[in-house]
């Protein structure tokens with residue numbers, strides 16, 4: 001019995017990592033779901049009201065809720081991610097609590113037209129590069145970036161629609177690092193039917209260690225200046 005209790009508490013500690021949504025984000029999610037129950041597909045502005053609590057009134061993101069900015073991403077990428085959440089390609093891993101939270105919200109959008117409408121509204125906001133929060137060896141990051149990442153994400157990390165590789169410059173550094181680690185650890189992109197996520201999943205294994213991953217992200221951030 002004692003050992004069982006110990007085992008359970010170890011498991012609880014293992015679960016209470018940065019991937020488990022806290023009380024305030026659970027509350028915001030519940031409110032968004034309620035708002036979306038009454039939404040119609042056509043009105044992007046009205047739909048976005050359910051997103052603003054987490055992603056900000058102007059799509060600027062909210063670090064306290066682990067929600068990235070949406071204004072530094074291209075519309076085709078936002079749309080594809082929302083469809084990925086809806087079809088269950090993204091946000092399915094039990095260790096990916098925030099991905100799961102976003103999956104439920106995306107699935108509550110009335111239909112795929114609603115996805116288009118809300119992304120259309122987000123595209124009307126102004127891009128606003130996120131503030132830096134990470135330090136790293138930018139020069140070393142630049143070398144790794146140009147050898148391993150630039151071919152898809154572009155020399156200025158501006159993204160490449162043909163390859164479906166999103167812009168990275170300007171997106172929050174903590175979010176990029178977290179998503180990179182999720183690809184590396186198989187929390188995102190592990191499923192082969194997730195064509196683009198799977199591709200990036202393989203790339204997640206190419207950086208030798210955490211320090212170098214930070215260097216690369218710090219370099220990407222320097223490109224947004």
Ligand code: HEC
Nearest residue numbers: 025028029032050051054066067078081098099102105118
């Ligand atoms: C309860 C907070 C919350 C609400 C409400 C919410 N989101 Fe999110 N959203 C998140 C979080 C947290 C993530 C990051 C998920 C992860 O870590 O994989 C996210 C991720 C996303 C992404 C992926 C961005 C990327 O670059 O990977 C898109 C697109 C998105 N949300 C759009 C929306 C839209 C549109 C709405 C409104 C219909 C919405 N979200 C409502 C919390 C929220």
Ligand code: HEC
Nearest residue numbers: 148149152163164165166176179180196197199200203216
């Ligand atoms: C073969 C092309 C390719 C290469 C090379 C590549 N990526 Fe990606 N990356 C992608 C694609 C495609 C996606 C979108 C995945 C998806 O749809 O889930 C992506 C997504 C990402 C994301 C998530 C962004 C977000 O907002 O959700 C990060 C972070 C990232 N890549 C970092 C890197 C880094 C760092 C490198 C170099 C070590 C790299 N990528 C190399 C194709 C590539």
